[in-house]
Amino acid sequence: MVSAVRDYGFSPRGENYATTAAPSWRRASERGAKPVNHEKHSVDIGQFTKIPNRLFSSGTARDLKPSATLLYVALCDHANRNGSNTFKASDKALASDTTLSPRTICDARKKLIEKKMIAITREKGQSYFYTLPIPELDRVPLAKRPRLKLQPRAYHARKTIGPNKPEE
Numbered sequence: 001m002v003s004a005v006r007d008y009g010f011s012p013r014g015e016n017y018a019t020t021a022a023p024s025w026r027r028a029s030e031r032g033a034k035p036v037n038h039e040k041h042s043v044d045i046g047q048f049t050k051i052p053n054r055l056f057s058s059g060t061a062r063d064l065k066p067s068a069t070l071l072y073v074a075l076c077d078h079a080n081r082n083g084s085n086t087f088k089a090s091d092k093a094l095a096s097d098t099t100l101s102p103r104t105i106c107d108a109r110k111k112l113i114e115k116k117m118i119a120i121t122r123e124k125g126q127s128y129f130y131t132l133p134i135p136e137l138d139r140v141p142l143a144k145r146p147r148l149k150l151q152p153r154a155y156h157a158r159k160t161i162g163p164n165k166p167e168e
Contacts, residue, residue: 049077058137059145064115067100068108072117074098079132090127 051073055061061069074097078089091102100108109128112118119131 049073049080051076052135052137054137054139055135057139059140060115060117060135060137062145064111064117065108067098067104068111070098071100071105071108072112075112075118075130075132078130085132086129088127088129 055069055072064072071094074094075089077097078087078093079085091105094100094105095102098105109118109120113120116133117135119133121129121131
């Protein structure tokens with residue numbers, strides 16, 4: 001006696017599933033097999049902010065501290081929202097966007113001014129007027145960018161590789 005297929009209520013209504021197994025892999029390509037259900041689709045991540053495309057490939061983001069880079073991205077977001085390279089933004093608004101403290105925002109602002117990434121003006125008791133000039137960033141090839149020398153993370157590796165090698 002053949003029993004009927006039970007429906008436990010997990011499948012969507014009105015959808016029938018084939019009982020025969022469909023091939024799950026396409027013909028193997030040069031880079032390996034590709035699943036059937038992986039077609040190219042556009043990625044929709046919602047609204048986005050424009051930042052200079054060479055901020056990272058020029059090494060500028062490496063030279064800035066992470067807080068200054070985050071502040072610069074937040075300022076680019078404000079510029080995009082206002083539709084102009086000159087806009088007014090308070091430290092309180094920037095702090096809520098970036099979760100940076102007011103002192104860190106001040107230090108990061110000084111670093112961005114020093115690198116000529118932003119220009120500011122301010123009237124007494126008012127918020128800053130920011131101007132984002134178009135930065136002239138030259139791409140530095142990956143091989144020529146300076147790399148940090150990382151220390152081994154394991155305790156035993158530090159004991160045997162580091163400057164204090166155990167004596168034999």
